Amino acid sequence: MSGHVALGVDVGGSGVKGAPVDLRTGELIEDRVRLETPQPATPEAVADTVKQVADGFGHHLGDGTVGITVPGVVTEGVVRSAANIDRSWIGTDADALMTERLAHATHVVNDADAAGVAEARYGAARGTRGLVLMTTLGTGIGTALLLDGQLVPNSELGHLVVDGHDAESRAASSAREREELSWEAWAERLQRYYSVLEDLLWPALIVVGGGVSKKADKFLPLLHLRAPIVPASLRNTAGIVGAAVLAHEQGS
Template identity: 30%
Template sequence: MRRPAPDRGRTLLGPALQLIHTGQAPTRSALTGALDVTRATAGAVTGELEALGLITVDSRPAGGGRGRPSHRLALAEDGPVVIAAQIHADGVSVSLAALGGQLLEPLHLPLPAATDPVRLLRAVAEAGAGLARGSRRRCLGIGLALPNPVTEPDGTALAALHFGWPSGTPVADLFAEEIRKADLGPKARTAFPSAIANDANLAALAEHRHGAGRGSRHLLLVTSGHRGVGGALVIDGRLHTGSAGLALEVGHLTVDPQGRPCPCGNRGCLNSETDPDALFAAAALTPDPALPLFGQARELARATDPAARAAVDHVVDRLGLGLAGLANILNPDRIVLSGLHLDLLAAAPERLAAVVAERCLWGRSGRVPIVPAQVRHAGLVGAAELAWEPYLVDPQAVAEV
């Protein structure tokens, strides 16, 4: 039964904005159907979102279908932005981000000389603040993606192996303090919220909303970036983070008990068997320390000489073992690979699928699709999603100081 048109106001603004934000409601007619409301109610909701400066409603209706032509809905080109930031093992990325998963000219910076928590987080805050000061658009908040587990709800970093931070470092509190001290400029929201989360979790969120995970109900993402392996699970549009935010640490799944040592203290973890260092080790090569490791690993994965092909096959076999184990436990309807794993998938798609099918309980008859990631800079896009979350839940918060 269709809901009546009475004032549903605030309760429908968030769901409506989320549908437009993720591209699921390009017209007012599509929004009417997705919300299951009357045209009048949909018109009132879109009018309020337009008044908030978040969307535009094109007065020239879109035709092409049956029935009455519908008005086009788009995200406001001059609407507010958030700051997205990501710390990698060997650098920092920052960008302003609009709704719709749009990054505005990301900056990729080297790590500062000092990588203790306070000074590294200060460098991130200052870089983001510089972008906010230089923008004509109002800035509403900042999200930060970290390459280590992050507890919920307190936001402490565990096993920050890349930088040697003490386990339990209160990253959320430290980052909020550095943001508070940063000069964000006169156009930034006065009460400026900040949030942090694990980078793989945020990449999965980005892929689910804007990329290869659209339409999936149980999306598993596995990725290897600059070092190590991360994973995340999105169920019915929500990240599964466990009881304390620490679920899906897939990098520490054992795939070879006699394999390479992992920084966690074990051997043969997916983390140490399928990342860039592992690919070079399998090829008996040493990367150039003067060049970014990730870029060199991608070139090696694409190489066609016998040594490179043998190394790819070795790493793909271990990746397949890990994916099969995860599929047996989680039963996803789609697996998205990103980072170096995307290149391994491109180099040996049939081999990877065969290993997963052979080791999966359901075999070839229950083969889960393994697809390449689509979102560029997915960790940054996910950090933007984190910063946008309060306004996707309650768009009227945009109007608050």
């Protein structure tokens, strides 16, 4: 890869998506490739799918590091938790597995962290000083914290206990769909969740991502918080972009 291009691959519960990223602009330089996440989503099966995605962009690889996200806590390349992927990921050295499978240097990171980095560099949180809280509302709630643009990894605040419940069990987008909640009823739950986070962290900005952010006008205006709360701007490319950025920095 050239000095300003890196490949990012975003592993989700339903799809594995990847594309080369122009690190100067945060834009994809080719259409992304998406393959179904294998079921069960074991490390070996997912690694095979990631390889298929990466192989499609082999002409961009060069000597650069490939960035890969997973929906779990990642420390020093080892996956410590598993959300929406098989529990056999826990304890897996994902960096070693992916590097062996792709025959190429890789850097594995948490998916919400990658999305947060992308929004801080190129999106809704660009140029924001102080603490930015990024949340992704989907099957669960992913979170990322960035202080003056620098990532504080693996925050996992979607699992904060609020009123006796794991927050994501009541406030994730999946809970709204599962319980057939109105936007107003769901917003009440989000209000409670974000209020607790705000009292703990006092963020300068809250960014809301995940697929439901496309309908932000239906629920964000119903929230009343001290900090501005805005929809993410990179949409479904944030994980890919952030993975590419973090891999490039790791390999530099």
